[in-house]
Amino acid sequence: MSHDVLDDDALLRYSRQILLPQIDIDGQMRLRNGRALIVGLGGLGSPVALYLAAAGVGTLHLADFDTVDLTNLQRQIIHDTGSLGKEKVDSAAARLLRIQPAVQLHCHRRALDEDSLDAVVAQVDVVLDCSDNFGTREAVNRACVKAAKPLVSGAAIRLEGQLSVFDTRLETSPCYHCLYGHGSEAELTCSEAGVLGPLVGLVGSLQALEALKVIAGFGETLMGRLLLIDAFGSRFRELKVRRDPRCEVCRER
Template sequence: MLNDEELLRYSRQILLPQIDIDGQLRLQQARVLIVGLGGLGSPVALYLAAAGVGELHLADFDSVDLTNLQRQVVHDSTQVGRSKVDSAITRLQAINPQVKLVAHRQALDEDSLAAVLAQVDLVLDCCDNFSTREAVNAACVAAGKPLVSGAAIRLEGQLSVFDPRREDSPCYHCLYGHGSEAELTCSEAGVVGPLVGLVGSLQALEALKLLAGFGEPLVGRLLLIDALGTRFRELRVKRDPQCPVCGGRHA
């Protein structure tokens, strides 16, 4: 049950018939892994903590750098040089002390990913490289856990949801294969802050929909964002039955 303080804290979203008390209780009982606490992970962590998701696992091996502050809004100038996980914990505890925060300060490998995924209900991929995305995707497929994936660079963003619990859902590998040999990062190509805020906010929204059980998640759909022209486009994405990661999932 929700106590009086919780009813007041979450009252504006409880008013929504799609969430109500039952949905809020589902959020309170949920456990989520956020991989990366940069430009995407910042709004994800802030909004999920504020919404009352019960347990957030925060994974990032990096430290806060001055160049991060233009877009990574969970951190501030006083945290430069500090672990991003510890910086985020300080901010999130101030926003909502009721949320349990679990730190993962080392890079996650195959074994540690499997161990963490056994403890959570959903994963948000907020990292900035294909190898980590591929590893997180494979772990989610193996564990049967939904994955909310976002990306942003320059003035372009992408968002999709991969849910191995659904027979018709593709996985990240179905869509992107092995990625690009000439992969660019924001430090090389640049990115505008509000764009990563937009993509991360949409990731948080998709996570809340999946956890509380309302709306239509972006499963089988890829949302493309053109920030230069403020245009949104949606592509349908089918599962690849020959995919080496998820192809034999429902065989």
Template sequence: MLSDEELLRYSRQILLKQVDVEGQLRLKQSRALIVGLGGLGSPVALYLAAAGVGELHLADFDTLDLTNLQRQIVHDSQALGMHKVDSAMGRLHALNPHVRLVPYRAGLDADTLAQAVAGVDLVLDCTDNFTIREAVNAACVAAKKPLVSGAAIRLEGQVSVFDPRDAASPCYHCLYGHGSETELTCSEAGVLGPLVGLVGTLQALEALKLLAGFGEPLVGRLLLVDGFATRMRELRVKRDPACAVCGHHDG
């Protein structure tokens, strides 16, 4: 049940017929894993906490440095040198004390990642590391948990949803294969703060739709964001029957 305080706190989204009290209750009963608490994970964590997702599992092994503050808005200058998980937990608890926060301060290996994914309803990939992205995708496919994936660099971003519960849905590996040997990070190529904010906010929107059970998620669709010209375009993405990750998981 929702308390009177919760009904008031979430009243503006409860007014939406797509959410209503039933959808808000589903959010309260939901658990989401956010992998990465940087530029993408910051708006994701803030919006999911503000929206009343009942349990947020926060995974990041890094500490906060000065270069992060240009875009990683869940943190502030007082948290410099702190573990990003601890910094984010303080901010999120202040924002919404109703949300339960579960920390993962160390890097997730194959076993701990599998356990972390199994313990939630949905995963958000907010990292900038291809190896981690591949591992998160494989864990989601194995556990049949939806994955909301976002990426941003320079002035370009992209968002998609990979849902192994849907037989027609591709997985991350279907789309990106073995990645690129010239993969760049934000620390090498640069990125504009509002761009990662936009992509992370879109990830949060997709997560809320999936958890509350409304709307049309970005399954089988890749949304491309052009921050330079302020344009978006959509590409259709099909599942690869021969995919090394999801091609062998048909029930």
């Protein structure tokens, strides 16, 4: 499909989005020409990848070095029983191409080091951090600050979720490090603390929504705000997040 025009198939496929005045043809074209990096294809990355491909984002970079395990299938909905033992990137790519054969996929099957992460981030319009460890989140944040690319960050554990957008193209935006600093050495993983499938689906879906806003240029993102989700009580809270002028990552952006 051409990157300058939407053919009849695309107009029909995305008709329900195009009907929205906030998106229209111009917004759909921006999605078609949009490029996103998804770091992690687990519980969060599954709905992110599915919804971005289905919405018509033209190019997706998929990064994950893990394989599909039986314990993943309770929440990582892009994979299925037939994917057990396969690279998550390959399992996800096969599913995405069944949804939208025209999507351009770039698969990164190894852990991205600083140089390779910088190179990939420089190629995209938005980065979605769907990883499950603090070290990766910090590395992704540094790359996004360096390249001045918006970062959509989500996390979920037990029955609690968090979501924010860090867009250091804007002078007032904090970065991930402004909010979380050096993290906690006692950080738990889902394999230790547990997590409920619909919660990661909810957080990942909201991450996809924020990325579509960034790419298509509509609405108000969560920049400067941290959304807290309490799945046990079905409650949402929002906290203001300010830039730290002394932040060692973004103070000299």
